[in-house]
Amino acid sequence: HAKGSGSNHFQLFRADMNELREQRSQIELQLHWALKEKALFLEFQPRIDIANGYLCSTEALVRWRNPALGLLQPSTFLPVAEACGLIRPIGHWVLCEACHQLQRWREQGLEIVPIAVNMSAMELRDRSLPARITEMLSETRLDAHFLEVEVTESSLMYHQDEAVIATLVELNNLGIRIAIDDFGAGSESLKRLKCFPINTINIAPCFVHDMLESLENLNFIKALINFGQGLALRVIAKGVEAQAQLDHLILQGCDGAQGFLFSKPLSANDYQALLVAGDFRLKHSAAAPGNIL
Numbered sequence: 001h002a003k004g005s006g007s008n009h010f011q012l013f014r015a016d017m018n019e020l021r022e023q024r025s026q027i028e029l030q031l032h033w034a035l036k037e038k039a040l041f042l043e044f045q046p047r048i049d050i051a052n053g054y055l056c057s058t059e060a061l062v063r064w065r066n067p068a069l070g071l072l073q074p075s076t077f078l079p080v081a082e083a084c085g086l087i088r089p090i091g092h093w094v095l096c097e098a099c100h101q102l103q104r105w106r107e108q109g110l111e112i113v114p115i116a117v118n119m120s121a122m123e124l125r126d127r128s129l130p131a132r133i134t135e136m137l138s139e140t141r142l143d144a145h146f147l148e149v150e151v152t153e154s155s156l157m158y159h160q161d162e163a164v165i166a167t168l169v170e171l172n173n174l175g176i177r178i179a180i181d182d183f184g185a186g187s188e189s190l191k192r193l194k195c196f197p198i199n200t201i202n203i204a205p206c207f208v209h210d211m212l213e214s215l216e217n218l219n220f221i222k223a224l225i226n227f228g229q230g231l232a233l234r235v236i237a238k239g240v241e242a243q244a245q246l247d248h249l250i251l252q253g254c255d256g257a258q259g260f261l262f263s264k265p266l267s268a269n270d271y272q273a274l275l276v277a278g279d280f281r282l283k284h285s286a287a288a289p290g291n292i293l
C-alpha cells in the first residue's frame, strides 16, 4: 500500500543522505589536512597559438594526492570545497603556487608564458582577492599579464552578484585577463539549441533597443548575428524602432527585421489594407537601400 512504501522510500532516502553527508564531512576533514600538509599539487596543460604553433599559455589544474583514495581530480573534491567554504583557502593556495612556479621557471632562465588559473565565482566574491593577487604578483615580480583568471559561465550565472562583478572589474583594471570557461555549457538554452531542428533565431527586442547605446551593445548584436549565421540560421531582429538601428542591422547582414519602425501590430482589416495598398516595401526601401523586408 502506497503509504507504507512511501515511508520506506523516505527511510532509504534518509539513509542515502546521511551516507552522502558522512562522505562529504570525511572529504572536508581530509581537505583541511591536505591544505596543511601540502597534499595538493598543480598540473600544467599547455595551450598553443594556432596561428604560429607556439606555446602561448598554460592552464594550472589542481589535483589531490590522497593517502587513502589515491589521486583525486578536481571534480571529486572541489564541489565539497565549495559547499564547506574551503574553496577560498584552496584557491589562494592555487594562485600562490601558480605564481611561484612561474617565478621558479623564470629564475631557471626559461621563457615563461601566461598562466591561467581556474576560479569559482565564489572565490571572486571575496573582495580581498585583488589585493592578495597584487601582493603575490609583486612578491614573485610577475607582470599582471602573466596571470589569467578563468571562471566558468555556470559558476558566474549561479553566483551572480555585485561583489563578483566588482572583483572582476578590479582584476581587469590590474591588467589580469579574464576568461569565461566552458562558454555555452552554462546556458541551458544554448545547450538545448543543439538538439532542436531550428531554422531561424529572432533576436530579443531588448538587445535591439539598446544596440546603439554603446560599442559593446553593438558588438553584442553583431555577435548574435554571426552566431546565428554561423549555424546557417536566419537571423531576425525584433523591436526595431529606429532607422539607425535598421541601418546597422543591414550593415551586419541581419536577415530580417520587425518592429514599430515598420508597423505596430495591426488589426486584420488594417493589415489587409496594407496588403491592398502594396506599397509597404517601397516606403522603406527608399530610406534603406537593400531593404531586408
Ligand code: C2E
Pocket: 045, 060, 061, 062, 073, 074, 075, 078, 091, 094, 117, 118, 119, 120, 150, 152, 181, 182
Ligand atoms: P580537470 O583537471 O579534471 O579539471 C576539471 C575542472 O575543474 C576544470 O575544468 C576547472 O573548471 C576545475 N578546476 C581545475 N583546477 C581548479 C582550481 O585550481 N580551482 C578551481 N576553482 N577550479 C579548478 P577546465 O578549466 O575546463 O579544465 C579543463 C579540463 O579538461 C581539465 O580537467 C583537463 O584535464 C581536461 N582536459 C584537458 N584536455 C582534455 C582533452 O583533450 N580531453 C578531455 N576529455 N579532457 C581534457
Ligand code: MG
Pocket: 059, 118, 150, 181
Ligand atoms: Mg579552465
Ligand code: MG
Pocket: 181, 182
Ligand atoms: Mg573548460
